[in-house]
Amino acid sequence: MTRIALPTNDQIPAASQPVVDAVTKQLMTTPNLFRIMALSPNVLNGWAGLQGALAKTLDAKVRDGIALAVSQVNGCQYCLSAHSYVASTLANIDDDEIQLNRRGQSGTPKTAAAVAFAKKLMETHGKVSEDDLRTVRAAGFTNANIVEIIALSAQFLLTNFVNNAFETEIDFPVVEVAIG
The missing domain is CATH 1.20.1290.10 (AhpD-like)
Known part of the structure; x- marks a missing residue:
């Protein structure tokens, strides 16, 4: 069980909404990780800036x-x-x-x-x-x-740290940590 209350769409701060909307459009859902990071617009927008720039690197x-x-x-x-x-x-x-x-x-x-x-x-x-x-x-x-x-x-x-700290509920097909 997640150790933090996930904000509903109405509870997501306005400053986080553009990033949440973009992720939701790409994945057709709002993953729990992004609901958690959206609680801090600075963290979410900082992550998005880094991710956006790094998406242009390597293959x-x-x-x-x-x-x-x-x-x-x-x-x-x-x-x-x-x-x-x-x-x-x-x-x-x-x-x-x-x-x-x-x-x-x-x-x-x-x-x-x-x-x-x-x-x-x-x-x-x-x-x-x-x-x-x-x-x-x-x-x-x-x-x-x-x-x-x-x-x-x-x-x-x-x-990884956000999800490990809050034990974020997995909303993707679950993969076990142990490698078979």
Whole structure:
């Protein structure tokens, strides 16, 4: 059970409404995560600004892979469920690749390097080694791309923490945290 009261549509602050409306239009529903973040227009709009800018970085499948790897490390069942749903329905990523991404791997070498790096970022609290940087660079990522991987990881960390703190009720097909 969620540890916070989810605001109804009428209770969402006006300053949060444009972002909530955009998310609702894209997903055809208002996910519980966005209802919670909408309680603070500054948080929701800050997240939306970051997400909007980062949506122009890297490849969509790499971004989805990073989301899955980060959410797995952080044990965020809500985000694993949401990102698995989005990856399969909107990004056309098959279940095998989703499972690999959750492990910090991929069937595509370049994606594998990005998701492994994101996983390592989470596991080491950002204290990656020179070898970790060398590996992601060798896969073809520039220093700017590495900064983007770090920023994407931080974006997903924010939503992981919100959902983990409030035990947000999952409103996507449920994915278990344990990998089969």
